[in-house]
Amino acid sequence: MKRVFAVTLGILTAIGGFVDIGDLVANSETGARFGMRLAVVVVIGVIGICVYAEMCGRVAAISGRPVFDLVRERLGPKAALANLTGSYLVTLLTLAAEIGGVALAIQLASSVSYLLWVPVAAFAIWVALWRVKFETLERVFGLVGLALVVFVIALIQLQPDWAALAGDATQLSPPDGEDWGTYGFYAVSLFAAAMTPYEVFFFSSGGVEEGWTAKDLLTSRMNVFVGFPLGGVLSLAIMGCAAVVYQPLGVQVDTLAQTALPVGIALGKIGLVVVILGFFAATFGAALETGLSSGYTVAQYFGWQWGKRVAPRQATRFHTVVIISVLLGVALLLTTIDPIQLTEYSLVFSAVVLPLTYLPILVVANDRAYLDDKVNGPLANTLGIIYLVIIVVVAVAAIPLMILTGVGQ
Amino acid sequence: MTDQPDPLRIDFHLLDRQIVDAAGEPVGKVDDVELTLNPATGRLQVTALLSGQQVLGERIGGRLGGLLAGIARRLHPVEHPPPLRIDLTHVASIGSAVTLTVHRDALPTPPLERWLGDQFIGKIPGAGHAGQ
Amino acid sequence: MVTTVGVVVVWAAVVVWSVLPPTPEAYLAEAVSAAQDAVSATGTVLLVGRADLDDQLLPPYTDTALEDAQQAAATAAQDLLAAPVPDADSLVVRLDLVPLLVAASDGITAVATASSEGDRDAVEAALAALVPVRGELDQFVQDNQ
């Protein structure tokens, strides 16, 4: 019974923790502009993160090594240092975007400018990282993040023409008035929103920190294979809501208030309260994950003590990196750069750096010296190679598409 | 040493692996490996693991490595700090990590870790407690 | 060495590209982009305003959403006003579009003001006035895409 409870809790946490500022922005933007025509990319991205996270979870459980530790081992110090620079900067960009998302969510509830909330939110995030237990953080924000299920209810309440939405989803081409360039650009953003590098840094480091062993493989796999796809359903609901409300009016989405509006229209005040709470939890939780991940990448590259299981006094270099990262994130936001635009950039660069962390994991997941008999089977390897190709194509296309379309304008 | 690869591939099995102490806590990365020519036999022996940013910087070499080693030197209170040297006799096993027979408290604390503990992190309230 | 040369070449290309005089095509693209932003802002305001009249939203949310839209519409108008006009056809585009952008911005401001004063009739009137403006902007986007 206790085991069932733990598994259920893990799944719920994975669902709530799946959506972050990147998913909120990318899904509502694409829903408004392309209807459900890019829904298939969300599905591809979710399967991708399942393949990747399952490998990382297995490697973490059997070998006890988190992702960035292995990145240096497989790539050597020089290539891994270049990778570290890229991955750290992208994680930092994402951290800033998430802090901005927290501040924007509070603005929706208070009408006080988000810029004033940025330092407050950042301080709260740091205190949580400093004082609160890892498991508590993950559970609380994952579960409250489940509030975003309200998008599914809202979509049903909006009574869309389901057949039309489904038909739209099978059209793999841009609608009238949009070109292939922007279609491709948003496909990259959606893919990157589902397969963000920090998710696996966090997932694998969490596994190591919680001391996973082969016995925990089942739990880990349930979280991944049930939790992430259900999280993907939330993403699709966000996309669907935007498609139903905005696409007929030709309205493009570029604020968090717009992302929330369909829920208000469908469910009124209570729905709006729930969705704003969901935004807050999802971005706050993701800010914690990215904040920790910034420390994980650096500490694991250099072999420092890291994590929240020990007192900060025992991992001073790790905590210093985390503090500096939060401060840099705040500084970036206080330049008054639009957090939504920041999110768009963070997604593009996430796509660019992803292959460098994916490939070493795919290789290690085949190495019996690390995994013994738990190495990839034929299915994991077939999917692993298919996704390696997709990830490389997306990474190569990301920056040209960004420049070509002027960040999707 | 009880558990060891055969043969020992220094690049594959040692370099860039995580070193953990007897309790499994991270100590550092294997940033380089010390080889010694035994004067008696004339053979080359693997004698110690070397760890620290300065060693890493020297190994990477070039401008980038110089920068890394330079930063490590600057953050160090001693002029020419010796690297953290772990004799191979203190290694318990070589697997997905290199496990030592000793506890990390028996090893010198890395200077940056200690400095940050004294000057920065240690001064923030709650630094001595793990999460609640 | 090769990297350095590459960086310099790319940088020079970006600089040259950014100081080139605007072409009529680029001007039209900018005009369409501004019109699209105004369509988005007015459309959002119509949705927010009606939901607010139905008492479905919360005041802080409504304020924020309207403020965002106000800012987006004002930026769209300003950007087009500031853009250099390359030829006579572009001037026609500008003369057509700028009044619409200003009307959109003014209309949104009217909704926001009425909403913050809690004047339902004024909100209704301002929303009604915004509908044709949105229609014309939408038409401009459709015609020039």
Place this chain on the structure above:
Amino acid sequence: MRASDLIGRPARRPDGTVFGRIADVLADREPDGTWTVYAVLVSNSQRLRLFGYERPEITGPWIIARLASALQGPLDEIPIADIGLPNVI
């Protein structure tokens, strides 16, 4: 001497002629517990870090294994006695 004085450096014969690049250094355990270097792996490619595909413990995914060995080229195991050691202490 450090491992990095060998790995990634040109492989030389005792007379100093270069014939490749050292990719890895192999050591064997003596009965007294010490490790003695007995050979080096020499490759002709510039790539430094092997992905580990030179070992029997890893064979897949097939396509990456093929790519890695193609990039790597053939590896020769040369006894340490046939290698000119760098002149460092």
